Amino acid sequence: DAKTTQPTSMDCAEGRAANLPCNHSTISGNEYVYWYRQIHSQGPQYIIHGLKNNETNEMASLIITEDRKSSTLILPHATLRDTAVYYCIVTTEYGNKLVFGAGTILRVKS
Amino acid sequence: GAGVSQTPSNKVTEKGKYVELRCDPISGHTALYWYRQSLGQGPEFLIYFQGTGAADDSGLPNDRFFAVRPEGSVSTLKIQRTERGDSAVYLCASSLNGGTGNIQYFGAGTRLSVL
Numbered sequence: 001d002a003k004t005t006q007p008t009s010m011d012c013a014e015g016r017a018a019n020l021p022c023n024h025s026t027i028s029g030n031e032y033v034y035w036y037r038q039i040h041s042q043g044p045q046y047i048i049h050g051l052k053n054n055e056t057n058e059m060a061s062l063i064i065t066e067d068r069k070s071s072t073l074i075l076p077h078a079t080l081r082d083t084a085v086y087y088c089i090v091t092t093e094y095g096n097k098l099v100f101g102a103g104t105i106l107r108v109k110s
Numbered sequence: 111g112a113g114v115s116q117t118p119s120n121k122v123t124e125k126g127k128y129v130e131l132r133c134d135p136i137s138g139h140t141a142l143y144w145y146r147q148s149l150g151q152g153p154e155f156l157i158y159f160q161g162t163g164a165a166d167d168s169g170l171p172n173d174r175f176f177a178v179r180p181e182g183s184v185s186t187l188k189i190q191r192t193e194r195g196d197s198a199v200y201l202c203a204s205s206l207n208g209g210t211g212n213i214q215y216f217g218a219g220t221r222l223s224v225l
Contacts (some may be wrong), residue, residue: 043114043201043216044153087152092175096141097166102150 007035009105018075022088040053114217131187135204145201
């Protein structure tokens with residue numbers, strides 16, 4: 001079973017920041033938070049991952065709370081092409097078995 | 111560079127038939143994964159290869175499902191005596207070495223329809 005809880009769906013206006021929350025209250029010390037997204041009819045795409053420090057790359061930022069029980073994925077300037085299902089996954093750094101939940105459907109609207 | 115390639119993109123078969131699904135990982139990636147995704151659900155892990163050997167096959171649903179990776183590159187997922195419930199998108203992913211900082215890169219999947 002997935003170790004994360006995410007809202008079923010969210011809407012975001014084009015050009016605004018999209019903030020996607022994830023709860024992972026049972027995360028253990030050696031487990032990372034990974035984010036993937038899946039655009040319709042495509043395979044999942046890696047976005048970002050982190051352990052306890054906040055992380056940023058060209059796609060997004062990941063903010064992890066100090067107690068590591070929750071995190072937020074931030075897409076700073078959402079575009080229509082960011083409409084997708086976003087999956088928050090908790091796994092060891094080796095991440096050999098990704099356990100996907102239902103994810104959050106993000107709809108970016110013009 | 112080329113990503114993970116899966117063939118065919120679509121496969122329609124009849125109940126009881128045998129099917130093979132192929133995955134070409136990113137060149138140089140030693141770790142390869144198979145997942146299955148039913149409509150409206152997230153992908154579900156099936157099997158993980160490190161090189162030629164199956165390091166974790168705990169997700170294979172039953173003995174009708176089998177996967178091989180004989181030369182540590184291309185992998186084939188084989189399904190015997192297909193059932194209508196096997197209809198799904200079968201996804202393949204690869205990663206550099208399955209080790210520290212492992213990032214899995216996915217193909218577009220093979221959509222299997224069992225009539």
